[in-house]
Amino acid sequence: QVQVVQSGAEVKSPGASVTVSCKASGYTFTDYYLHWIRQAPGQGLEWVGRINPKSGATFYANTFHDRVTVTRDTSLTTVYMELRGLRSDDTAVYYCARNLTPEGLYFLDYWGQGSLVTVSS
Amino acid sequence: QLTQSPSFLSPSVGDRVTITCRASQDIRNFLAWYQQKPGKAPKLLIYSASALQGGVPSRFSGGGSGTEFTLTISSLQPEDVAIYYCQQPFTYPLTFGGGTKVEIK
Numbered sequence: 283q284v285q286v287v288q289s290g291a292e293v294k295s296p297g298a299s300v301t302v303s304c305k306a307s308g309y310t311f312t313d314y315y316l317h318w319i320r321q322a323p324g325q326g327l328e329w330v331g332r333i334n335p336k337s338g339a340t341f342y343a344n345t346f347h348d349r350v351t352v353t354r355d356t357s358l359t360t361v362y363m364e365l366r367g368l369r370s371d372d373t374a375v376y377y378c379a380r381n382l383t384p385e386g387l388y389f390l391d392y393w394g395q396g397s398l399v400t401v402s403s
Numbered sequence: 404q405l406t407q408s409p410s411f412l413s414p415s416v417g418d419r420v421t422i423t424c425r426a427s428q429d430i431r432n433f434l435a436w437y438q439q440k441p442g443k444a445p446k447l448l449i450y451s452a453s454a455l456q457g458g459v460p461s462r463f464s465g466g467g468s469g470t471e472f473t474l475t476i477s478s479l480q481p482e483d484v485a486i487y488y489c490q491q492p493f494t495y496p497l498t499f500g501g502g503t504k505v506e507i508k
Contacts, residue, residue: 317497326499326500326501327437327445327490327499329496329497379444382450387433388492389435389490390435390447391456393446394444
């Protein structure tokens with residue numbers, strides 16, 4: 283069965299970087315795009331970016347473009363999101379989610395459990 | 404940009420519930436609905452405006468196209484207490500509506 287399992291909670295200081303991992307299993311890893319979405323406490327959902335695990339090609343929301351990098355390791359069927367220059371308003375739960383279909387139609391069917399990133403001095 | 408209404412609903416068990424999502428441009432039928440319960444990840448309910456995701460109860464239905472979309476719960480159950488979000492994949496960046504919180508009266 284499809285599973286998406288993320289790394290645990292992190293506490294970081296302002297200005298630091300954080301890397302969150304997302305291990306996917308139960309399907310052909312390279313066939314489905316993976317996305318990152320975040321949710322600040324008590325707030326709505328904000329899309330961060332996505333990666334094509336086959337090619338490694340990425341696309342990011344302009345809000346994060348210069349601070350975020352998403353990569354993948356196909357041998358480990360894992361994607362990584364690095365966010366740099368952390369600020370207090372980056373405190374959020376970060377979710378990894380799989381595309382519903384192998385190409386296009388960016389609907390998100392399988393979600394990880396979420397990784398809380400807290401930015402605090 | 405997606406605008407949901409209302410932002411809060413307090414119906415009774417068994418009520419018919421309708422949530423609206425309006426897009427700032429024509430997004431054809433490229434719209435999904437998600438349900439999020441406290442402390443949990445969102446769950447896909449409806450995609451392509453009206454297609455029911457596997458395993459989702461048939462009391463959930465979606466409709467609309469272009470700029471106006473609806474999510475309907477035909478008979479609200481206690482386990483439907485959640486926040487509901489719409490989402491568009493038509494253009495980058497993917498965006499979500501602000502959410503509609505549904506509680507039981």
